[in-house]
Amino acid sequence: MAVDTGEIPVVRFATGSFEAFYETNRQHIFRALALTLGNSDLAADSVDEAMVRAYQRWRTVSTYDNQAGWVYRVGLNWARSRLRKRKREILSDQPPELSTELTFSDPDLERTVMALPLEARSVVVLRFYLDWSTDDVADALGIRPGTVKSRLHRAMNELRVQLEGNP
Amino acid sequence: MSLEKRIRDELHDTAERLALDPGEYRRAMERGATRRRQRLAMIVTGALALGVVVVAANAIELASPVEPASDVATTLGPVPPVTSAPGSVETTAVPVMMADEIVAVASIDGLGVYSPGGETAFLTSDPYHQSISWAISDGEGGLVFTHEVTPLPWVQGTLMWLGAGASMPSPLVAPEGGGVITPLEVDQGSVFYRLDDLAGSSSIRAIGLDGSDSRVVVGPTPMLGSAAVSEGLLVLSLGGDCGGYALYDTAGTALPTPDWASECGPGVQNDIALADGYLFTLSDIDSQRQLVRIDLETGEQASTPIIEGWQVEAEAASRVAYGGNIIRVGDFSGDEFVETESYSEGHGTFAFLPSIHLAANPRLGSGMGELPCTVLDVPNPEPTGLPAPVEEKFQQVFTLAKTCDLEALAEVVREDGAAFTYGGDEHPVQTWVRNARFGFDIMPMTVRILNTPPALVDGIYAWPGVFVTNSEEDWQQLSGILSAAEFDLMYKQRDDIGYLGLRVGITEDGRLSYLISGD
Numbered sequence: 156m157a158v159d160t161g162e163i164p165v166v167r168f169a170t171g172s173f174e175a176f177y178e179t180n181r182q183h184i185f186r187a188l189a190l191t192l193g194n195s196d197l198a199a200d201s202v203d204e205a206m207v208r209a210y211q212r213w214r215t216v217s218t219y220d221n222q223a224g225w226v227y228r229v230g231l232n233w234a235r236s237r238l239r240k241r242k243r244e245i246l247s248d249q250p251p252e253l254s255t256e257l258t259f260s261d262p263d264l265e266r267t268v269m270a271l272p273l274e275a276r277s278v279v280v281l282r283f284y285l286d287w288s289t290d291d292v293a294d295a296l297g298i299r300p301g302t303v304k305s306r307l308h309r310a311m312n313e314l315r316v317q318l319e320g321n322p
Numbered sequence: 323m324s325l326e327k328r329i330r331d332e333l334h335d336t337a338e339r340l341a342l343d344p345g346e347y348r349r350a351m352e353r354g355a356t357r358r359r360q361r362l363a364m365i366v367t368g369a370l371a372l373g374v375v376v377v378a379a380n381a382i383e384l385a386s387p388v389e390p391a392s393d394v395a396t397t398l399g400p401v402p403p404v405t406s407a408p409g410s411v412e413t414t415a416v417p418v419m420m421a422d423e424i425v426a427v428a429s430i431d432g433l434g435v436y437s438p439g440g441e442t443a444f445l446t447s448d449p450y451h452q453s454i455s456w457a458i459s460d461g462e463g464g465l466v467f468t469h470e471v472t473p474l475p476w477v478q479g480t481l482m483w484l485g486a487g488a489s490m491p492s493p494l495v496a497p498e499g500g501g502v503i504t505p506l507e508v509d510q511g512s513v514f515y516r517l518d519d520l521a522g523s524s525s526i527r528a529i530g531l532d533g534s535d536s537r538v539v540v541g542p543t544p545m546l547g548s549a550a551v552s553e554g555l556l557v558l559s560l561g562g563d564c565g566g567y568a569l570y571d572t573a574g575t576a577l578p579t580p581d582w583a584s585e586c587g588p589g590v591q592n593d594i595a596l597a598d599g600y601l602f603t604l605s606d607i608d609s610q611r612q613l614v615r616i617d618l619e620t621g622e623q624a625s626t627p628i629i630e631g632w633q634v635e636a637e638a639a640s641r642v643a644y645g646g647n648i649i650r651v652g653d654f655s656g657d658e659f660v661e662t663e664s665y666s667e668g669h670g671t672f673a674f675l676p677s678i679h680l681a682a683n684p685r686l687g688s689g690m691g692e693l694p695c696t697v698l699d700v701p702n703p704e705p706t707g708l709p710a711p712v713e714e715k716f717q718q719v720f721t722l723a724k725t726c727d728l729e730a731l732a733e734v735v736r737e738d739g740a741a742f743t744y745g746g747d748e749h750p751v752q753t754w755v756r757n758a759r760f761g762f763d764i765m766p767m768t769v770r771i772l773n774t775p776p777a778l779v780d781g782i783y784a785w786p787g788v789f790v791t792n793s794e795e796d797w798q799q800l801s802g803i804l805s806a807a808e809f810d811l812m813y814k815q816r817d818d819i820g821y822l823g824l825r826v827g828i829t830e831d832g833r834l835s836y837l838i839s840g841d
Contacts, residue, residue: 177350186337195340202342206350257340259332268329272478283326284333301839308811315325 173213177206180223183285188230190280193269195257197234205230224287224295231277267317275310278303460485460508460531466494468503479503481515483531495529495536507551507596509572514539514551526556528572539574552596555618557583559594559603567594567601582621695726695754696766703773711832712783716772719826719834723768728754731765734834740827741836767824768837770803782835785826792820 181202189198205226209216219225259265268276281292282303289307293300457467465484472478477496481503484491494513497503501519508514512528512535519525524546529536539556547559555577556570567583570576595602601616614625702720705713715734722731732750735742743753754764775796777787786803788796797816801809804823812821827835 173351182342185342186340189340190333190337199342203350210351257336259336261328261332264328264332268332279329280333283330284337286330308808311325311811314329318325 173210173217176209176217176222180226181206184223184227184230187227187280187285188234189257190284191231191273191277192234193257194234198230201230201234202226204233221291221294224291227281227295235273263318267314270317271310271313275306275313278306279310282307456504458505458507460513466505466508466513466531467491468505481505481513481529483513485531492533494531494533495527506549509551509553512572514549514556514572516546516549526558526574537574539572540570543568548594550594550596550601555596557594557596557601580618580621582616582623695728696763697726698724698766698769700724700769705776708776708783709830709832712828712830715828715832715834716783719828719837720769720772723765723772726765728765731837735837738834740834741838743838764824764837764839767803768826771824771826774799774803781830782827783830786821788821789825792816797821 184205185195185198185202188201189195192198192201208229209222209226216222216225259268268279271279277296278292281287281295282289287295289300289303293303296303298306455468457465460466460483467482467484468479469482472480472482476482476493479497479502481494481496482491483494495503495515497517498519501517504516504518506514506516506526508531512530514526514528517525517527523542523544525538525542526540526549527537528539540558543558543560545560549556549558551557551572554572556572556574558568558570560566560568567579568576569579569583596618599618601618603614603616614623616623702717702724705716708716718734719731721727722734728751734740735750742750771785774786774788776783776785777790777796778784779790784790786796786799787793788800797813800812800821800823804812808823812823822839824837824839826837829835
């Protein structure tokens with residue numbers, strides 16, 4: 156794999172300090188998680204929790220090829236667990252709403268992207284927001300490249316059907 | 323503007339508006355360092371206090387391996403059961419107090435089942451049993467559960483039933499309009515579940531395990547906290563400023579509210595469970611979080627401390643506590659007898675005590691189940707120009723594929739050393755069945771592919787020929803074989819990556835070289 160030189164300066168192969176990794180990646184992983192989860196507050200908590208875990212195991216994590224991918228996955232899993240536990244807690248009167256800053260300028264696109272299953276949305280976000288390759292997305296999500304392709308394929312088909320009326 | 327560019331631009335524009343408060347890496351470092359120290363202290367303290375033997379292994383030793391269901395064994399022969407132990411698992415074996423009970427851990431990795439002492443622990447993980455978000459016992463050795471991510475072809479959030487001895491779950495009910503279903507209990511043959519719809523309304527519903535008698539037990543209930551069902555009784559905990567409990571029979575008829583249930587308080591904030599004539603819940607007593615047991619008849623209460631911040635399940639007068647990634651199980655007196663450490667970083671867990679007796683139901687697990695393969699009643703083609711050994715292998719593969727004789731085809735694959743997956747070391751049937759379950763039915767596709775003209779390269783006859791030639795003419799051979807969407811996707815990328823769909827290769831001397839897709 157090569158170092159990503161795209162416009163998102165996510166350093167996935169840093170071998171240096173946790174500080175450098177943190178400063179470079181926290182914001183972008185947060186944004187990716189927010190777009191995936193549709194909830195910026197939860198994403199903020201998730202990325203901070205994942206960063207703590209990254210430091211807790213930095214000796215190991217720093218050797219990973221895709222450190223940012225690891226943090227993203229830990230954050231996503233932590234958020235899922237949090238959501239699951241939230242279901243077990245008392246419900247408020249109001250259902251959770253999308254954060255206002257997460258509102259797309261294209262409401263149709265927002266509706267269709269946010270209607271995708273979480274697994275599909277995570278692939279779409281990593282592929283199109285972080286511009287990661289299929290292999291990098293697979294590495295980050297702990298799935299096979301073929302699975303990434305099939306999920307992306309299905310997601311794009313769904314989006315095409317919803318947005319353009321044809322697969 | 324292409325759809326991909328439209329998505330990319332929108333995600334970037336939206337992300338630009340997302341501002342995260344400046345982080346302080348030192349704070350993260352301090353918290354991480356503290357956790358390291360706490361973890362070390364906990365491990366040392368636990369080992370000293372319990373005097374336990376810590377069995378640490380990268381894969382749990384299966385002292386009593388799970389036997390696949392008889393129908394599966396008959397169908398699949400040598401296919402190994404799909405059991406795996408991801409990551410590092412530590413089980414702490416302490417004196418057995420409830421020999422017949424086990425604790426199951428549902429997680430996004432699959433289903434872990436731990437017996438007291440750990441000697442019959444196993445984990446299941448296959449496409450149908452991964453990513454489990456919620457699970458309960460069906461009371462007869464099976465499970466009722468929901469997925470975090472429900473595999474196709476089912477609707478996201480569908481309630482599933484894995485009966486005792488079954489290896490493949492059956493769908494029971496899908497959430498209406500994208501709501502969330504949480505199974506509560508199986509009582510008198512019906513699954514009681516909670517439905518939280520997207521409008522924020524919660525109701526209690528039931529459906530028979532055979533899919534019949536779907537009904538609303540208690541309609542939309544504001545501030546519904548938790549619910550529990552046992553032996554014809556349904557108890558709801560209600561939040562709000564003056565919460566409490568509401569009691570119903572399982573037909574949905576409201577029952578008189580006993581004194582203990584009607585006290586106006588700050589509302590019930592935690593899970594409840596019903597077992598053995600008791601209601602279990604959590605409460606803060608003397609500034610300490612405690613597991614409270616309420617006698618349903620007398621209202622008499624007893625309590626026992628739990629670990630602050632942990633979630634607690636109570637069943638059959640025992641308790642399962644979980645916090646972080648640690649699971650502990652004990653009886654009401656407070657002695658713990660099973661402790662596990664989660665096997666995967668960052669993955670949440672959900673523990674429960676299913677009424678499963680491994681000895682009586684050894685087949686709970688994830689065998690391959692029915693083969694999702696479509697048999698095609700088509701004649702074998704008569705290709706011309708193939709060397710005799712190639713023609714013979716071609717006919718053999720074609721026949722086995724169209725009849726879904728996976729075992730025989732797997733034998734051909736193994737004998738010839740053919741490539742069938744890029745995914746590692748597994749049985750070919752596992753690969754094919756897993757793909758079929760996710761909508762890629764390889765056998766009929768193999769039949770269709772073998773009906774296209776082959777191409778010869780490096781001593782291997784390849785079907786479809788476009789894999790070798792990438793020619794426009796050969797691409798058009800696929801237009802009626804692949805779905806329109808698949809064809810379009812591959813066709814658009816033909817100059818970059820060519821054809822990477824399912825392909826069959828047979829060497830000139832008649833050996834199956836590959837039956838594979840992807841890269």
